Amino acid sequence: MRLIILEDADIVADWAARFVLQRVTQFAPGPDKRFVLGLPTGGTPLGMYRKLIQFYKEGKISFKYVTTFNMDEYVGLPRDHPESYHYYMWNEFFKHVDIDPAQAHVLDGNAPDLVAECARFERLIQEAGGVHLFIGGIGPDGHIAFNEPGSSLVSRTRVKTLAYDTLEANKRFFGNDISKVPRQALTVGVGTVMDAKEVMILITGVHKALALAKAVEEGVNHMWTVSAFQQHPQTLFVCDEAATLELRVKTVKYFKALSEEHQRMIEDAPVQAQRVLH
Amino acid sequence: MSNRSELTRFFNCYILRDNKIIREDLWMRDGKIENPEHIFYVEQLKPTRNINCNNVLIAPGFIDIQINGGWGIDFSYDCDNVEKGIEKVATELLAHGVTSFCPTMVTSSKEKYAKILPKIKKSQGGRHGATVLGVHLEGPFISLAKKGAHLDEYIRTPDKGLESIAEVYGSLDNVVIVTLAPELPGATKAIKELTDLGIKVALGHSTASLAQGEEAVKNGANLITHLFNAMLPFHHRDPGLVGLLASTTKRQVHYGIISDGLHTHPAALRIACRTNPEGLILVSDAVAAQGLQDGKYRIGPQSVTVKDGCAYVTGTDTLCGSTAGLDDCVINFKQSIDCSLEYALQVASLHPAQALGIDNKKGKLNYGYDADLVFLHLETLKVQSTWIAGECVYSIS
Known part of the structure; x- marks a missing residue:
């Protein structure tokens, strides 16, 4: 596990986008060799998407041979609802780049058979050869995707009922009316993300500080599902200073001392060589 | 010439939609304005023609x-x-x-x-x-x-x-x-x-x-x-x-x-x-x-x-x-x-x-409306080109 501590949220966004750029470029995807990317939604990755769009416009990156899988989607929310993740992905990313619509997978929360939809999603990931890089954000309670506290750490893509905290946190997007917040979501499981070759988790803001501490300083705990990634062979937590406020000084110092090395490794070394550094 | 079923995307443009001028692409097909998000997710098609509009303002004709x-x-x-x-x-x-x-x-x-x-x-x-x-x-x-x-x-x-x-x-x-x-x-x-x-x-x-x-x-x-x-x-x-x-x-x-x-x-x-x-x-x-x-x-x-x-x-x-x-x-x-x-x-x-009583098909750039468009210079508002049912019928150049 690596922890990259950067100054603020803008720099985190920029760093994350450069990381994606570097990974995709090094992979050199083509028609028979697609790069498979797992994608999050929400406020934290927004800056990363904007930066990636900029890279695309500058001709630095193409998504033509990139396959994407989104982490989650609400159940029963119309696809064109401004809070749906389809809407988010279309407006914040897909419409700006050259991605193949048949290769941009988002869970269908309006599918007639939700269980079958989840199974189909898992199958698609398998058929794509697994995810090369899964990017995620976390909630203040340490959830990754919609794997709420208490979720199994070996879970697969499934229907999840949302925790009250999540409904409460999301009601601001639904006219402050908690009854309008969808109560269920489809989400990849912790196990689904764990299967990815590489995972990058973005954490910014002081309200995520406790979650970050639980994720990296305490044991693996299904009440803080993101902590599972301590056991992933190649996980990268990228956070800003504000998110480190609940960490021990020694933790921060340790990772900050390593940061130059991390940076260099990420910039120059082939992905395989990076696996030795945790 | 516009072929039937050609999917056109205008980009680098401002459009008048929902009473606001916004920076947004405009998609059309078969003479009608299309919903690109629907085409992307459901039909999974890409535009067959991308037209760079050089920052014009697209308004309903x-x-x-x-x-x-x-x-x-x-x-x-x-x-x-x-x-x-x-x-x-x-x-x-x-x-x-x-x-x-x-x-x-x-x-x-x-x-x-x-x-x-x-x-x-x-x-x-x-x-x-x-x-x-x-x-x-x-x-x-x-x-x-x-x-x-x-x-x-x-x-x-x-x-x-x-x-x-x-x-x-x-x-x-x-x-x-x-x-x-x-x-x-x-x-x-x-x-x-x-x-x-x-x-x-x-x-x-x-x-x-x-x-x-x-x-x-x-x-x-x-x-x-x-x-x-x-x-x-x-x-x-x-x-x-x-x-x-x-x-x-x-x-x-x-x-x-x-x-x-x-x-x-x-x-x-x-x-x-x-x-x-x-x-x-x-x-x-x-x-x-x-x-x-x-x-x-x-x-x-x-x-x-x-x-x-x-x-x-x-x-x-x-x-x-x-x-x-x-x-x-x-x-x-x-x-x-x-x-x-x-x-x-x-x-x-x-x-x-x-x-x-024809505002269900003309007068807006909403999805499903007739692709009757006028391209205007963003500042001078001079007509740059005119489109009827998705076809360019006049162009200044």
Whole structure:
């Protein structure tokens, strides 16, 4: 596990986008060799998407041979609802780049058979050869995707009922009316993300500080599902200073001392060589 | 050439959508505006044609519901080759961003109606010209006292309602708007019967009181023809037809305004606009002289002199229509009332579509709407290109 501590949220966004750029470029995807990317939604990755769009416009990156899988989607929310993740992905990313619509997978929360939809999603990931890089954000309670506290750490893509905290946190997007917040979501499981070759988790803001501490300083705990990634062979937590406020000084110092090395490794070394550094 | 099922994406552009100008791509296919998000997720298709718009502003094509002619053609007078005349004007209008229009005939003799009216058919536009939505008949059922440039000898009253009207016009198949004076005997009956046929009734060339105007609106009239012109001036004890802008009748009344900078004082424009912003429609009320130099022309059976860009009844100082294009009217209007750009565009597109009851397919850039578009320079608002049903029918370059 690596922890990259950067100054603020803008720099985190920029760093994350450069990381994606570097990974995709090094992979050199083509028609028979697609790069498979797992994608999050929400406020934290927004800056990363904007930066990636900029890279695309500058001709630095193409998504033509990139396959994407989104982490989650609400159940029963119309696809064109401004809070749906389809809407988010279309407006914040897909419409700006050259991605193949048949290769941009988002869970269908309006599918007639939700269980079958989840199974189909898992199958698609398998058929794509697994995810090369899964990017995620976390909630203040340490959830990754919609794997709420208490979720199994070996879970697969499934229907999840949302925790009250999540409904409460999301009601601001639904006219402050908690009854309008969808109560269920489809989400990849912790196990689904764990299967990815590489995972990058973005954490910014002081309200995520406790979650970050639980994720990296305490044991693996299904009440803080993101902590599972301590056991992933190649996980990268990228956070800003504000998110480190609940960490021990020694933790921060340790990772900050390593940061130059991390940076260099990420910039120059082939992905395989990076696996030795945790 | 646009092939069927070609999926076009305009990018690098601003579009007018949901009352706002936003930076957004516009997608279209088979002559209709498409929902790209739906195409991406459901059909999983990419555009087959990407057009870089270089930062133009895309607005719904302009709709002119009152235009008497232009480029030497007078719809009310030239009856030998009506189709050709319509086509000539329809083609020229494309350069002004007009994608649909209502050829307008002023008060004429029965013989003229019989000769001309059946030949102005509703027709879908394209490279050959703007869409003809149907004819606007202005007169002869108007007030002698407010005849404007209309000739006395043909003016009459609709005593028997629709019967009198049909007797003068003949077939009403090609007609979409009739302008009449509601105070005339039989007018109320006529309004009811015309609107029952789906024809919109506009009030104008009239000395009607507000009460008479309201009665007309209750019976189906939904338009006022060139507000302020050829009607009683506003009076505080009886505001007349102008009063309909602030009337308590439930229905939205639309009103045509000529904003060529001559027919209506900017302050009068602002009064109308602030009183009833939703109802305002820009019309060109253009005459044969539109697009022509100063000189002598015809409007209906009368001689018209154009001097310094203004059209007068020859030998008088009676204004008889404008020589401005609707694109210029939009620019003038925006400058006159200092309104939002969105609004200035809507009064020439959305509002006329609403008045004609075709705002379910024209006047907006919503998904499923006709891809009738005008590309405007973002700052000068000059027309760069015009599109009808997804096809480029005019381009400045």
